[in-house]
Amino acid sequence: MGTLDDEREHVERCRAGLRRMLEGARNNVILGETVAGDRYSAERLGRQLKSLAKELKELTEEPEGPPFFGRLDFGQGSAEHRGRSYHIGRRHISGEHGGPPVVIDWRAPVSRAFYRAGPRDPQGVAVRRRFGWSGTLLTSYEDERLEQGEQGESRILAAEIERPRVGPMRDIVATIQPEQDDLVRADLNASICVQGAPGTGKTAVGLHRAAYLLYAHRRRLERSGVLVLGPNRAFIGYISAVLPALGEVDVEQTTLERLLATVPVTAADSEATAIVKHDARMAEVLRRAVYGRISKPVEPVVVADGSSRWRVQEDELRRIVDDTRRESLPYGVGRERVRARVVASIRRQAEARGQTANAAWLRRIGRAVTPALDAVWPPVKPEELLYDLLRGPTPATTTSEERGGRDPAKGVLTDTERAAITWLQPPRSVKSASWTPADLVLLDEIAAMIERPRGYGHVIVDEAQDLSPMECRAVARRSEHGSLTVLGDLAQGTTPWAATSWKERMALLGKPDGEVIALTTGYRVPAAVVELANTLLGALRVDVPATRSYRSDGRLRLTRVTNLETGVVAAAREALGFEGSIGVIAADAAVEALTSALWNDGLDLAGRLSVLPASLAKGLEYDHVIVAEPAAIAAAERRGLNRLYVALTRAVSRLDVVHARPLPAPLTRPEHTA
């Protein structure tokens, strides 16, 4: 079994193993540079080896990088691993002289038992050992003799979960819980939706699932890619270090707005306008607008070719256009298909006259039919099309009607909705148009009708309850041939179009059969704080399962003050006496005044204390949270109570609620609070 000294010796073996791997990688890089046959393979090999060397270098230099966090000793009952023991860590470390590895990757099949085995189902594990570290120094370990039915409360586990938070989010590989592990290792082909109350580890699960899938299906996913979508840049900044720490640097992590940003966003919509633009019916409006550009041919195609003149008669052209339309191709592909068919018709005529059609001739004829093609199946640019739509309906003359000039929104949107998306003062040209975030989603819908966008092998969407139906379509297009992990909490929905049912959202996301699974144990928020936040749940009118907090520690304090700013400054001063990050969360409109008050009191807002608007708090966490004036947060927007629910559930250790006005009605002070 070994003592702490034996385990420390193993740490040394790991360090030696890492040094060997690093050295080997360096040599391979050098060899790759000199040995590889041609320049291309030398470069490719060199690149691969350099990235390996870089990764290993990072690993050895990582100040907080214990080489392992757990160990499994299999008993005699295990068929596959009888009598063997394995150390489990963030990355595989190979043994000496090609011997067995000294550390097994947490994602390897054998490591699964570390997360899943229990006294009721030991999975062949005699002893599960967890290690405690202080930086890079191994300080302790705890054993659970699973075959003897032992499973105690783990102090190491509790300490990890309750540790004060500072800086960006960290990985949880050492302490993934069985219900989380189920989701992390779910099959790549399975699209799943995780409904979880605040702090149940949805984001952590999503990120670890990305790392797991890349390990288990590296080839497939390296080609097709993995995409992680979060609600805003602050959130992406907060989570972006987790995957690189797990050795995965090639996952694209961004916001949907950034992913769709083909034009700069320089304007904002009113809520009424945004609601219409985000409605699923806009897809039909845009489809009509795009395909309305196709017109019935009214004249033959005539192409001059030296002394010859080729002709494709009007009825043949009509047939070509109709047949192509029926094929439901992307608009741009359809246009090229019509061109190819017209050229093929001319080619047949030329060959019938004994002319040979070489590649240069075909290219020339292809170019020459462009004006005729433009008349029946014109090129469409997303911005131009949206510009035309947002300018409002054009008068319906016969020709404009045939050319798609009639209003594509007619019969789909009501007159009021049509008016809501029509510019009051239309810009003079497409170039001078100012686009809004909702316009990006519409432009993406149009662009995808013209040409299908790049898809990913797996897409992970966080805070998915806030996606609009049109945004869901944008995500669905990118995961059409891959799978999805959808993470969210119906109770935290703050957009006007927020989801009220996951079944319906999964259908909009293109995965109607995706399983919806609930996570019900909270690891962030202490029990007393959960109790307070839960008093709001009834008023949020969503059907979500109850949660229990893993944590009995923590502190909740509600303080009524006469002056909000003075009260917040006092709370912040006191909070600075504790370790960890401090977030002051206030209604967006109050942020400036509170920032000045804290600043004027000499508090440093560039360090571990920060003030943030309630609208940006989603997905983040602070060790100590001060929620300033809940009534103002609740009153600031239509789903203000949901916003308040988000704000109240950001605290890891302590929550101070500071209020000068009465608490908003549904929020009730739990009986035993200060």
Ligand SMILES: Nc1ncnc2c1ncn2[C@@H]1O[C@H](COP(=O)(O)OP(=O)(O)OP(=O)(O)O)[C@@H](O)[C@H]1O
């Ligand atoms: N198994 C675990 N071991 C240790 N810490 C955990 C575990 N699961 C979750 N946590 C921690 O709990 C906190 C909340 O996790 P996370 O942000 O993933 O939750 P969430 O469900 O996405 O929350 P929210 O809905 O509020 O955004 C994080 O600090 C995370 O590291």
